[in-house]
Amino acid sequence: MDLQIAGRVALVSGGSRGLGRASALRLAQEGVCVVIAARSQPAIDETVATIVSAGGRAVGVAADMTTAEGVAAANEAANRTFGPPDIAIANVHSPPDGDFFEVDEPRFHDAFQRLTVSIALLARAVVPAMRTRRWGRIVNIASGSAKEPPRELRHVLGNTARASGITLCKSLANELGPDGITVNSIGTGLFRTGFMEDYFDRLADEHATTRERAVEAWCESLPMRRPGRPEEMAGLCAFLCSEWAGYLTGQLITHDGGFGRSAF
Structure with missing residues:
Protein backbone atom coordinates (compact mmCIF):
# COMPACT_ATOMS: atom_id res chain seq x y z
CA MET A 1 0.00 0.00 0.00
CA ASP A 2 1.29 3.43 -0.94
CA LEU A 3 1.33 5.48 2.26
CA GLN A 4 1.41 8.69 0.20
CA ILE A 5 4.17 10.34 2.22
CA ALA A 6 7.01 10.33 -0.32
CA GLY A 7 8.82 13.64 -0.17
CA ARG A 8 7.71 14.40 3.38
CA VAL A 9 10.33 15.24 6.00
CA ALA A 10 10.63 13.25 9.23
CA LEU A 11 12.61 14.09 12.36
CA VAL A 12 13.26 10.85 14.23
CA SER A 13 14.43 11.13 17.82
CA GLY A 14 16.60 8.20 18.88
CA GLY A 15 16.69 7.12 15.25
CA SER A 16 20.07 5.38 15.28
CA ARG A 17 19.19 2.26 17.27
CA GLY A 18 16.38 -0.11 18.13
CA LEU A 19 12.80 0.85 17.38
CA GLY A 20 13.78 4.39 16.39
CA ARG A 21 16.22 3.06 13.80
CA ALA A 22 13.64 0.64 12.43
CA SER A 23 11.16 3.50 12.11
CA ALA A 24 13.70 5.69 10.31
CA LEU A 25 14.49 2.90 7.84
CA ARG A 26 10.81 2.21 7.19
CA LEU A 27 9.99 5.86 6.58
CA ALA A 28 12.95 6.15 4.21
CA GLN A 29 11.61 3.17 2.26
CA GLU A 30 8.42 5.19 1.76
CA GLY A 31 10.41 8.02 0.20
CA VAL A 32 10.46 10.22 3.30
CA CYS A 33 13.50 12.46 3.84
CA VAL A 34 14.75 11.40 7.27
CA VAL A 35 16.65 13.40 9.87
CA ILE A 36 18.10 11.12 12.55
CA ALA A 37 18.79 12.70 15.92
CA ALA A 38 20.61 10.66 18.56
CA ARG A 39 23.61 10.80 20.88
CA SER A 40 26.01 8.32 19.28
CA GLN A 41 27.67 9.70 16.15
CA PRO A 42 28.96 6.29 14.95
CA ALA A 43 25.47 4.78 15.22
CA ILE A 44 23.98 7.81 13.46
CA ASP A 45 26.52 7.54 10.63
CA GLU A 46 25.82 3.82 10.18
CA THR A 47 22.06 4.33 9.98
CA VAL A 48 22.36 7.24 7.56
CA ALA A 49 24.71 5.19 5.37
CA THR A 50 22.25 2.29 5.35
CA ILE A 51 19.43 4.56 4.17
CA VAL A 52 21.53 6.34 1.54
CA SER A 53 22.98 3.10 0.17
CA ALA A 54 19.41 1.87 -0.39
CA GLY A 55 18.58 4.99 -2.39
CA GLY A 56 16.97 6.98 0.41
CA ARG A 57 17.64 10.48 1.68
CA ALA A 58 18.87 11.00 5.23
CA VAL A 59 21.10 13.13 7.41
CA GLY A 60 22.07 12.76 11.04
CA VAL A 61 22.75 15.11 13.91
CA ALA A 62 24.26 14.31 17.30
CA ALA A 63 21.84 15.80 19.80
CA ASP A 64 20.39 15.15 23.24
CA MET A 65 16.68 15.16 22.44
CA THR A 66 15.74 15.54 26.10
CA THR A 67 17.00 19.13 26.06
CA ALA A 68 15.74 22.28 24.37
CA GLU A 69 19.19 22.82 22.86
CA GLY A 70 19.31 19.33 21.37
CA VAL A 71 15.82 19.57 19.90
CA ALA A 72 16.59 22.99 18.42
CA ALA A 73 19.78 21.66 16.81
CA ALA A 74 17.95 18.71 15.26
CA ASN A 75 15.10 20.88 14.00
CA GLU A 76 17.58 23.35 12.52
CA ALA A 77 19.39 20.50 10.71
CA ALA A 78 16.08 19.34 9.25
CA ASN A 79 15.12 22.82 8.06
CA ARG A 80 18.57 23.45 6.61
CA THR A 81 18.75 20.16 4.70
CA PHE A 82 15.23 19.15 3.68
CA GLY A 83 12.83 21.74 5.08
CA PRO A 84 10.51 21.84 8.11
CA PRO A 85 9.54 18.40 9.48
CA ASP A 86 6.11 17.10 8.49
CA ILE A 87 6.58 14.09 10.75
CA ALA A 88 8.11 13.89 14.24
CA ILE A 89 8.89 10.63 16.02
CA ALA A 90 9.37 10.98 19.79
CA ASN A 91 11.56 8.13 20.95
CA VAL A 92 13.72 8.49 24.06
CA HIS A 93 15.43 5.72 26.02
CA SER A 94 13.74 4.63 29.25
CA PRO A 95 15.35 5.44 32.61
CA PRO A 96 17.03 2.64 34.57
CA ASP A 97 15.02 -0.03 36.39
CA GLY A 98 14.11 0.33 40.03
CA ASP A 99 11.37 -0.24 42.58
CA PHE A 100 9.70 2.76 44.21
CA PHE A 101 11.90 2.86 47.32
CA GLU A 102 15.06 2.39 45.25
CA VAL A 103 14.60 5.60 43.26
CA ASP A 104 15.00 9.10 44.65
CA GLU A 105 13.43 12.41 43.69
CA PRO A 106 16.16 13.45 41.20
CA ARG A 107 15.60 10.22 39.27
CA PHE A 108 11.88 10.99 39.04
CA HIS A 109 12.70 14.44 37.67
CA ASP A 110 15.07 12.86 35.13
CA ALA A 111 12.40 10.35 34.05
CA PHE A 112 9.83 13.06 33.41
CA GLN A 113 12.40 15.15 31.53
CA ARG A 114 13.16 12.18 29.29
CA LEU A 115 9.69 10.84 28.66
CA THR A 116 7.30 13.79 29.01
CA VAL A 117 9.14 17.09 28.74
CA SER A 118 11.08 15.84 25.70
CA ILE A 119 7.77 15.36 23.84
CA ALA A 120 6.72 18.90 24.73
CA LEU A 121 10.05 20.27 23.49
CA LEU A 122 9.74 18.37 20.21
CA ALA A 123 6.16 19.52 19.66
CA ARG A 124 7.04 23.16 20.36
CA ALA A 125 9.78 22.93 17.74
CA VAL A 126 7.88 21.29 14.89
CA VAL A 127 4.23 22.28 15.32
CA PRO A 128 4.42 25.92 14.13
CA ALA A 129 5.47 24.87 10.60
CA MET A 130 2.99 21.98 10.62
CA ARG A 131 0.22 24.43 11.46
CA THR A 132 1.23 26.65 8.56
CA ARG A 133 0.97 23.69 6.16
CA ARG A 134 -2.11 22.29 7.95
CA TRP A 135 -0.58 18.82 7.95
CA GLY A 136 1.51 16.97 10.49
CA ARG A 137 2.11 13.66 12.20
CA ILE A 138 3.54 13.18 15.69
CA VAL A 139 4.13 9.63 16.93
CA ASN A 140 5.29 8.86 20.47
CA ILE A 141 7.01 5.48 20.78
CA ALA A 142 6.04 4.57 24.34
CA SER A 143 5.42 1.34 26.27
CA GLY A 144 2.36 -0.76 26.97
CA SER A 145 3.56 -0.86 30.58
CA ALA A 146 2.41 2.74 30.94
CA LYS A 147 -1.16 1.52 30.58
CA GLU A 148 -0.82 -1.78 32.43
CA PRO A 149 2.36 -1.96 34.57
CA PRO A 150 3.45 -5.60 34.92
CA ARG A 151 4.21 -6.79 38.43
CA GLU A 152 7.25 -8.63 37.08
CA LEU A 153 9.05 -5.48 35.89
CA ARG A 154 10.73 -2.91 38.13
CA HIS A 155 9.95 0.02 35.85
CA VAL A 156 8.26 2.46 38.22
CA LEU A 157 10.05 5.44 36.64
CA GLY A 158 9.35 4.48 33.04
CA ASN A 159 5.77 3.43 33.71
CA THR A 160 4.93 6.66 35.50
CA ALA A 161 6.65 9.11 33.16
CA ARG A 162 5.52 7.34 29.98
CA ALA A 163 1.91 7.47 31.17
CA SER A 164 2.35 11.21 31.56
CA GLY A 165 3.78 11.47 28.05
CA ILE A 166 0.86 9.53 26.58
CA THR A 167 -1.60 11.86 28.32
CA LEU A 168 0.31 14.84 26.95
CA CYS A 169 -0.06 13.38 23.45
CA LYS A 170 -3.80 13.00 23.97
CA SER A 171 -4.01 16.65 25.01
CA LEU A 172 -1.94 17.69 21.99
CA ALA A 173 -4.24 15.70 19.71
CA ASN A 174 -7.24 17.61 21.06
CA GLU A 175 -5.50 20.94 20.51
CA LEU A 176 -3.87 20.28 17.14
CA GLY A 177 -6.60 18.34 15.36
CA PRO A 178 -8.18 21.45 13.79
CA ASP A 179 -4.80 22.17 12.17
CA GLY A 180 -4.65 18.80 10.42
CA ILE A 181 -2.06 17.43 12.84
CA THR A 182 -2.47 13.96 14.36
CA VAL A 183 -0.76 12.82 17.56
CA ASN A 184 -0.64 9.16 18.60
CA SER A 185 1.31 6.87 20.92
CA ILE A 186 2.45 3.29 20.41
CA GLY A 187 2.51 1.13 23.53
CA THR A 188 5.31 -1.26 22.66
CA GLY A 189 5.97 -4.60 24.28
CA LEU A 190 8.90 -6.98 23.94
CA PHE A 191 10.87 -6.37 20.73
CA GLY A 228 8.37 -8.74 18.15
CA ARG A 229 10.60 -7.73 15.26
CA PRO A 230 11.49 -4.02 15.14
CA GLU A 231 10.25 -3.95 11.55
CA GLU A 232 6.77 -4.90 12.77
CA MET A 233 6.59 -1.90 15.06
CA ALA A 234 8.06 0.32 12.35
CA GLY A 235 5.27 -0.69 9.98
CA LEU A 236 2.68 0.58 12.45
CA CYS A 237 4.66 3.76 13.01
CA ALA A 238 4.85 4.42 9.27
CA PHE A 239 1.11 3.88 8.89
CA LEU A 240 0.39 6.41 11.65
CA CYS A 241 2.52 8.88 9.68
CA SER A 242 0.64 8.20 6.45
CA GLU A 243 -2.07 10.02 4.57
CA TRP A 244 -4.41 7.13 5.40
CA ALA A 245 -4.14 7.81 9.16
CA GLY A 246 -5.44 11.36 8.88
CA TYR A 247 -8.57 10.55 10.94
CA LEU A 248 -6.70 8.57 13.60
CA THR A 249 -5.52 10.72 16.49
CA GLY A 250 -5.24 10.84 20.26
CA GLN A 251 -4.81 7.09 20.52
CA LEU A 252 -2.56 4.72 22.44
CA ILE A 253 -2.17 1.67 20.20
CA THR A 254 -0.77 -1.26 22.15
CA HIS A 255 1.67 -3.35 20.10
CA ASP A 256 2.87 -6.04 22.49
CA GLY A 257 2.12 -9.50 21.11
CA GLY A 258 -0.93 -9.73 23.36
CA PHE A 259 0.98 -9.27 26.62
CA GLY A 260 -1.56 -6.84 28.06
CA ARG A 261 -4.58 -8.50 29.63
CA SER A 262 -7.05 -5.64 29.23
CA ALA A 263 -9.67 -5.92 26.48
CA PHE A 264 -9.95 -2.13 26.18
Whole structure:
Protein backbone atom coordinates (compact mmCIF):
# COMPACT_ATOMS: atom_id res chain seq x y z
CA MET A 1 0.00 0.00 0.00
CA ASP A 2 1.29 3.43 -0.94
CA LEU A 3 1.33 5.48 2.26
CA GLN A 4 1.41 8.69 0.20
CA ILE A 5 4.17 10.34 2.22
CA ALA A 6 7.01 10.33 -0.32
CA GLY A 7 8.82 13.64 -0.17
CA ARG A 8 7.71 14.40 3.38
CA VAL A 9 10.33 15.24 6.00
CA ALA A 10 10.63 13.25 9.23
CA LEU A 11 12.61 14.09 12.36
CA VAL A 12 13.26 10.85 14.23
CA SER A 13 14.43 11.13 17.82
CA GLY A 14 16.60 8.20 18.88
CA GLY A 15 16.69 7.12 15.25
CA SER A 16 20.07 5.38 15.28
CA ARG A 17 19.19 2.26 17.27
CA GLY A 18 16.38 -0.11 18.13
CA LEU A 19 12.80 0.85 17.38
CA GLY A 20 13.78 4.39 16.39
CA ARG A 21 16.22 3.06 13.80
CA ALA A 22 13.64 0.64 12.43
CA SER A 23 11.16 3.50 12.11
CA ALA A 24 13.70 5.69 10.31
CA LEU A 25 14.49 2.90 7.84
CA ARG A 26 10.81 2.21 7.19
CA LEU A 27 9.99 5.86 6.58
CA ALA A 28 12.95 6.15 4.21
CA GLN A 29 11.61 3.17 2.26
CA GLU A 30 8.42 5.19 1.76
CA GLY A 31 10.41 8.02 0.20
CA VAL A 32 10.46 10.22 3.30
CA CYS A 33 13.50 12.46 3.84
CA VAL A 34 14.75 11.40 7.27
CA VAL A 35 16.65 13.40 9.87
CA ILE A 36 18.10 11.12 12.55
CA ALA A 37 18.79 12.70 15.92
CA ALA A 38 20.61 10.66 18.56
CA ARG A 39 23.61 10.80 20.88
CA SER A 40 26.01 8.32 19.28
CA GLN A 41 27.67 9.70 16.15
CA PRO A 42 28.96 6.29 14.95
CA ALA A 43 25.47 4.78 15.22
CA ILE A 44 23.98 7.81 13.46
CA ASP A 45 26.52 7.54 10.63
CA GLU A 46 25.82 3.82 10.18
CA THR A 47 22.06 4.33 9.98
CA VAL A 48 22.36 7.24 7.56
CA ALA A 49 24.71 5.19 5.37
CA THR A 50 22.25 2.29 5.35
CA ILE A 51 19.43 4.56 4.17
CA VAL A 52 21.53 6.34 1.54
CA SER A 53 22.98 3.10 0.17
CA ALA A 54 19.41 1.87 -0.39
CA GLY A 55 18.58 4.99 -2.39
CA GLY A 56 16.97 6.98 0.41
CA ARG A 57 17.64 10.48 1.68
CA ALA A 58 18.87 11.00 5.23
CA VAL A 59 21.10 13.13 7.41
CA GLY A 60 22.07 12.76 11.04
CA VAL A 61 22.75 15.11 13.91
CA ALA A 62 24.26 14.31 17.30
CA ALA A 63 21.84 15.80 19.80
CA ASP A 64 20.39 15.15 23.24
CA MET A 65 16.68 15.16 22.44
CA THR A 66 15.74 15.54 26.10
CA THR A 67 17.00 19.13 26.06
CA ALA A 68 15.74 22.28 24.37
CA GLU A 69 19.19 22.82 22.86
CA GLY A 70 19.31 19.33 21.37
CA VAL A 71 15.82 19.57 19.90
CA ALA A 72 16.59 22.99 18.42
CA ALA A 73 19.78 21.66 16.81
CA ALA A 74 17.95 18.71 15.26
CA ASN A 75 15.10 20.88 14.00
CA GLU A 76 17.58 23.35 12.52
CA ALA A 77 19.39 20.50 10.71
CA ALA A 78 16.08 19.34 9.25
CA ASN A 79 15.12 22.82 8.06
CA ARG A 80 18.57 23.45 6.61
CA THR A 81 18.75 20.16 4.70
CA PHE A 82 15.23 19.15 3.68
CA GLY A 83 12.83 21.74 5.08
CA PRO A 84 10.51 21.84 8.11
CA PRO A 85 9.54 18.40 9.48
CA ASP A 86 6.11 17.10 8.49
CA ILE A 87 6.58 14.09 10.75
CA ALA A 88 8.11 13.89 14.24
CA ILE A 89 8.89 10.63 16.02
CA ALA A 90 9.37 10.98 19.79
CA ASN A 91 11.56 8.13 20.95
CA VAL A 92 13.72 8.49 24.06
CA HIS A 93 15.43 5.72 26.02
CA SER A 94 13.74 4.63 29.25
CA PRO A 95 15.35 5.44 32.61
CA PRO A 96 17.03 2.64 34.57
CA ASP A 97 15.02 -0.03 36.39
CA GLY A 98 14.11 0.33 40.03
CA ASP A 99 11.37 -0.24 42.58
CA PHE A 100 9.70 2.76 44.21
CA PHE A 101 11.90 2.86 47.32
CA GLU A 102 15.06 2.39 45.25
CA VAL A 103 14.60 5.60 43.26
CA ASP A 104 15.00 9.10 44.65
CA GLU A 105 13.43 12.41 43.69
CA PRO A 106 16.16 13.45 41.20
CA ARG A 107 15.60 10.22 39.27
CA PHE A 108 11.88 10.99 39.04
CA HIS A 109 12.70 14.44 37.67
CA ASP A 110 15.07 12.86 35.13
CA ALA A 111 12.40 10.35 34.05
CA PHE A 112 9.83 13.06 33.41
CA GLN A 113 12.40 15.15 31.53
CA ARG A 114 13.16 12.18 29.29
CA LEU A 115 9.69 10.84 28.66
CA THR A 116 7.30 13.79 29.01
CA VAL A 117 9.14 17.09 28.74
CA SER A 118 11.08 15.84 25.70
CA ILE A 119 7.77 15.36 23.84
CA ALA A 120 6.72 18.90 24.73
CA LEU A 121 10.05 20.27 23.49
CA LEU A 122 9.74 18.37 20.21
CA ALA A 123 6.16 19.52 19.66
CA ARG A 124 7.04 23.16 20.36
CA ALA A 125 9.78 22.93 17.74
CA VAL A 126 7.88 21.29 14.89
CA VAL A 127 4.23 22.28 15.32
CA PRO A 128 4.42 25.92 14.13
CA ALA A 129 5.47 24.87 10.60
CA MET A 130 2.99 21.98 10.62
CA ARG A 131 0.22 24.43 11.46
CA THR A 132 1.23 26.65 8.56
CA ARG A 133 0.97 23.69 6.16
CA ARG A 134 -2.11 22.29 7.95
CA TRP A 135 -0.58 18.82 7.95
CA GLY A 136 1.51 16.97 10.49
CA ARG A 137 2.11 13.66 12.20
CA ILE A 138 3.54 13.18 15.69
CA VAL A 139 4.13 9.63 16.93
CA ASN A 140 5.29 8.86 20.47
CA ILE A 141 7.01 5.48 20.78
CA ALA A 142 6.04 4.57 24.34
CA SER A 143 5.42 1.34 26.27
CA GLY A 144 2.36 -0.76 26.97
CA SER A 145 3.56 -0.86 30.58
CA ALA A 146 2.41 2.74 30.94
CA LYS A 147 -1.16 1.52 30.58
CA GLU A 148 -0.82 -1.78 32.43
CA PRO A 149 2.36 -1.96 34.57
CA PRO A 150 3.45 -5.60 34.92
CA ARG A 151 4.21 -6.79 38.43
CA GLU A 152 7.25 -8.63 37.08
CA LEU A 153 9.05 -5.48 35.89
CA ARG A 154 10.73 -2.91 38.13
CA HIS A 155 9.95 0.02 35.85
CA VAL A 156 8.26 2.46 38.22
CA LEU A 157 10.05 5.44 36.64
CA GLY A 158 9.35 4.48 33.04
CA ASN A 159 5.77 3.43 33.71
CA THR A 160 4.93 6.66 35.50
CA ALA A 161 6.65 9.11 33.16
CA ARG A 162 5.52 7.34 29.98
CA ALA A 163 1.91 7.47 31.17
CA SER A 164 2.35 11.21 31.56
CA GLY A 165 3.78 11.47 28.05
CA ILE A 166 0.86 9.53 26.58
CA THR A 167 -1.60 11.86 28.32
CA LEU A 168 0.31 14.84 26.95
CA CYS A 169 -0.06 13.38 23.45
CA LYS A 170 -3.80 13.00 23.97
CA SER A 171 -4.01 16.65 25.01
CA LEU A 172 -1.94 17.69 21.99
CA ALA A 173 -4.24 15.70 19.71
CA ASN A 174 -7.24 17.61 21.06
CA GLU A 175 -5.50 20.94 20.51
CA LEU A 176 -3.87 20.28 17.14
CA GLY A 177 -6.60 18.34 15.36
CA PRO A 178 -8.18 21.45 13.79
CA ASP A 179 -4.80 22.17 12.17
CA GLY A 180 -4.65 18.80 10.42
CA ILE A 181 -2.06 17.43 12.84
CA THR A 182 -2.47 13.96 14.36
CA VAL A 183 -0.76 12.82 17.56
CA ASN A 184 -0.64 9.16 18.60
CA SER A 185 1.31 6.87 20.92
CA ILE A 186 2.45 3.29 20.41
CA GLY A 187 2.51 1.13 23.53
CA THR A 188 5.31 -1.26 22.66
CA GLY A 189 5.97 -4.60 24.28
CA LEU A 190 8.90 -6.98 23.94
CA PHE A 191 10.87 -6.37 20.73
CA ARG A 192 14.28 -7.72 19.72
CA THR A 193 16.47 -4.68 20.28
CA GLY A 194 19.73 -4.00 22.05
CA PHE A 195 17.73 -2.68 25.01
CA MET A 196 15.85 -6.00 25.23
CA GLU A 197 19.07 -8.00 25.06
CA ASP A 198 20.66 -5.93 27.82
CA TYR A 199 17.60 -6.40 30.04
CA PHE A 200 17.50 -10.16 29.56
CA ASP A 201 21.25 -10.44 30.11
CA ARG A 202 20.70 -8.92 33.56
CA LEU A 203 17.70 -11.18 34.16
CA ALA A 204 19.71 -14.23 33.11
CA ASP A 205 22.50 -13.33 35.53
CA GLU A 206 20.01 -12.98 38.38
CA HIS A 207 18.53 -16.42 37.68
CA ALA A 208 21.71 -18.24 36.60
CA THR A 209 20.47 -18.99 33.11
CA THR A 210 21.10 -17.84 29.54
CA ARG A 211 19.61 -14.87 27.75
CA GLU A 212 17.70 -17.02 25.26
CA ARG A 213 16.20 -19.18 28.01
CA ALA A 214 15.16 -16.06 29.91
CA VAL A 215 13.50 -14.73 26.74
CA GLU A 216 11.74 -18.06 26.13
CA ALA A 217 10.42 -18.10 29.70
CA TRP A 218 9.08 -14.56 29.34
CA CYS A 219 7.48 -15.33 25.99
CA GLU A 220 5.45 -18.16 27.52
CA SER A 221 3.14 -15.42 28.82
CA LEU A 222 2.64 -13.99 25.32
CA PRO A 223 -0.08 -15.31 23.00
CA MET A 224 2.40 -14.89 20.11
CA ARG A 225 5.09 -16.80 22.04
CA ARG A 226 7.93 -14.67 20.64
CA PRO A 227 9.45 -11.21 20.79
CA GLY A 228 8.37 -8.74 18.15
CA ARG A 229 10.60 -7.73 15.26
CA PRO A 230 11.49 -4.02 15.14
CA GLU A 231 10.25 -3.95 11.55
CA GLU A 232 6.77 -4.90 12.77
CA MET A 233 6.59 -1.90 15.06
CA ALA A 234 8.06 0.32 12.35
CA GLY A 235 5.27 -0.69 9.98
CA LEU A 236 2.68 0.58 12.45
CA CYS A 237 4.66 3.76 13.01
CA ALA A 238 4.85 4.42 9.27
CA PHE A 239 1.11 3.88 8.89
CA LEU A 240 0.39 6.41 11.65
CA CYS A 241 2.52 8.88 9.68
CA SER A 242 0.64 8.20 6.45
CA GLU A 243 -2.07 10.02 4.57
CA TRP A 244 -4.41 7.13 5.40
CA ALA A 245 -4.14 7.81 9.16
CA GLY A 246 -5.44 11.36 8.88
CA TYR A 247 -8.57 10.55 10.94
CA LEU A 248 -6.70 8.57 13.60
CA THR A 249 -5.52 10.72 16.49
CA GLY A 250 -5.24 10.84 20.26
CA GLN A 251 -4.81 7.09 20.52
CA LEU A 252 -2.56 4.72 22.44
CA ILE A 253 -2.17 1.67 20.20
CA THR A 254 -0.77 -1.26 22.15
CA HIS A 255 1.67 -3.35 20.10
CA ASP A 256 2.87 -6.04 22.49
CA GLY A 257 2.12 -9.50 21.11
CA GLY A 258 -0.93 -9.73 23.36
CA PHE A 259 0.98 -9.27 26.62
CA GLY A 260 -1.56 -6.84 28.06
CA ARG A 261 -4.58 -8.50 29.63
CA SER A 262 -7.05 -5.64 29.23
CA ALA A 263 -9.67 -5.92 26.48
CA PHE A 264 -9.95 -2.13 26.18
